[in-house]
Amino acid sequence: MSSPHHEHGTEDLCSTGTELYERAVRQGRLPTEDALAAPCLVDLGLLHPAVDDSARLEPVAPLLALHRLLRSSGERIANERQREARLTETFGSLMRIAGSPPNATDAPTVRLLTGTQRINQAITDAMADASEELITVQPRAGLTGERGQIADAASLGRDQAALDRGCRIRTLYPHTLRHFPIIAARCERLKGDVQIRTLDEVPDRLVLIDRSVAFVPAGEDGKLALEIRHPAIVAHLAVTFDRLWRLGTPMYPEAAPQPSRNGITPRQHAIAALLVEGHTDAVIADRLGMNIRTARVHIAKLAATLGSQSRAQLGFLIGRSGILDQED
Numbered sequence: 001m002s003s004p005h006h007e008h009g010t011e012d013l014c015s016t017g018t019e020l021y022e023r024a025v026r027q028g029r030l031p032t033e034d035a036l037a038a039p040c041l042v043d044l045g046l047l048h049p050a051v052d053d054s055a056r057l058e059p060v061a062p063l064l065a066l067h068r069l070l071r072s073s074g075e076r077i078a079n080e081r082q083r084e085a086r087l088t089e090t091f092g093s094l095m096r097i098a099g100s101p102p103n104a105t106d107a108p109t110v111r112l113l114t115g116t117q118r119i120n121q122a123i124t125d126a127m128a129d130a131s132e133e134l135i136t137v138q139p140r141a142g143l144t145g146e147r148g149q150i151a152d153a154a155s156l157g158r159d160q161a162a163l164d165r166g167c168r169i170r171t172l173y174p175h176t177l178r179h180f181p182i183i184a185a186r187c188e189r190l191k192g193d194v195q196i197r198t199l200d201e202v203p204d205r206l207v208l209i210d211r212s213v214a215f216v217p218a219g220e221d222g223k224l225a226l227e228i229r230h231p232a233i234v235a236h237l238a239v240t241f242d243r244l245w246r247l248g249t250p251m252y253p254e255a256a257p258q259p260s261r262n263g264i265t266p267r268q269h270a271i272a273a274l275l276v277e278g279h280t281d282a283v284i285a286d287r288l289g290m291n292i293r294t295a296r297v298h299i300a301k302l303a304a305t306l307g308s309q310s311r312a313q314l315g316f317l318i319g320r321s322g323i324l325d326q327e328d
Contacts, residue, residue, distance in 0.1 A: 017041050024059035032057055044069070063319045064276060071277045085218045088112060088226065109230035112218060119215070119225045123158075126209050126227075130162045134169045135208040135241050139289055140177075156189060163192030170195045172202050172244060174289035175267060178251055187252045197248030200270035201287055203240075211238045264323050268302045271295065272318045275302075 013021075017038035024030040024047060032055050041047040046065050047057040060068075092112035113119045127134070159169060169190070175198045177183055187194060207215040214237050218224035228234055264272070267288070274284045285295035299314075306321060308314035318324065 013044075014038060014040060017046075021046050021059060024057065025062060029053075029056045029058055031055065061319050063324060064315070067273070067277045085224075085226075089218065089224070109228070110233075111227040111229075113215075113225045113227055114223065116223055119223075122225075122227055123207055123209075123215055126213050126215075127158050127162055130167050130209050131165055132167060132210045134159065134162055134167055135206070135211075135238070136169075136171045137202050137204070137206040137241065137244075138171055138173050138177075139202050139205060156186065160190055160192070163190060163194070168193040168195070170197075170241075170245065172196075172241070172248055173198050173251070174202050175200055175249070175270070176289040176294075178255070184252075194252065195250075196252040197245060198251050199244060199248050200266070200273075202244070202289075206237065206241065208234070208237055208241065211235070264302070264305060265298075268298055268305070269323060271298050272302060273324055275299070276315055276318055276324065278315075 017040045020030065020035060020038050021041055024041075029050060030047065032049075035041055035047055035057050042057070044065075045068065046060055048060065050056045050058045088110065089112055092110075095108075113122055163169065169192070171194075173183065173196060178198055183196070187196065204217050211234060212229065212231075214228045214234050216226050216228065216237075218226045228237075270288055271284055274287060279287070281292055281295050281299065284299075285292040288295065302308075302318075303314050306314065306317040308317050
């Protein structure tokens with residue numbers, strides 16, 4: 001008699017479940033009664049009833065299953081980040097009410113900034129003392145119109161002053177902004193050590209000055225930000241940026257080409273990964289920093305390249321093609 005099945009998380013698939021799932025993948029189907037030894041396979045969505053035979057279970061493709069479980073993990077992390085932001089905002093207000101302890105002389109290591117003007121002024125003040133490096137992550141190109149011109153002029157002067165003091169500036173943008181006119185124009189106007197790289201997806205906005213103070217969003221509308229001076233948190237952000245930087249494709253001062261593989265462009269490759277995860281066109285456009293119309297054009301081209309006739313078939317063909325298994 002087999003030992004009883006013990007509950008476990010998605011990160012620790014039991015040995016019985018692993019063996020049965022491998023068998024189902026190899027054979028294409030598995031008798032329902034065999035799966036009773038590892039109910040986790042159905043609970044985790046790795047097996048589902050066959051359409052034409054309720055007594056048998058069919059496996060979900062390993063690639064699709066992996067992306068689904070990774071998406072769940074990403075959602076949990078995002079929820080925790082939102083919870084941290086809410087706690088920071090709540091206790092930030094409480095700490096202001098309570099005031100500083102009588103013997104406290106150090107500045108707070110994490111400070112909540114409210115309002116665009118206050119956030120920009122805090123960045124400007126921190127930049128005035130910069131002498132080594134400015135690191136930024138910019139998921140969007142910036143404001144347009146008169147407000148955009150005013151904001152760009154202010155940040156341009158601030159950045160040039162830092163460059164004149166011998167600072168280096170490194171920025172990460174999403175691939176979709178590689179040919180955005182305002183970015184190219186800005187690069188040409190700045191004189192000094194300016195480097196830009198791009199990735200399919202970048203994190204939310206980050207400003208990191210001399211690896212001693214960081215600014216990150218604390219809300220989705222850009223009106224809340226955290227000023228972070230805690231050494232451990234700042235160091236963590238710096239290390240994370242350095243690792244993303246090594247994965248990025250150079251854009252400035254010398255742009256590196258993005259080669260296509262088997263007719264699939266790098267941008268379509270990124271879209272394919274998000275399609276397999278089950279995201280809508282709107283979410284894909286937002287994640288990759290493009291408008292929804294452009295995203296749909298690329299999805300249509302990807303479907304034509306793979307010979308897909310429907311959205312459901314496109315996900316299947318992406319998985320079967322193996323394009324997501326290719327290394328960057």
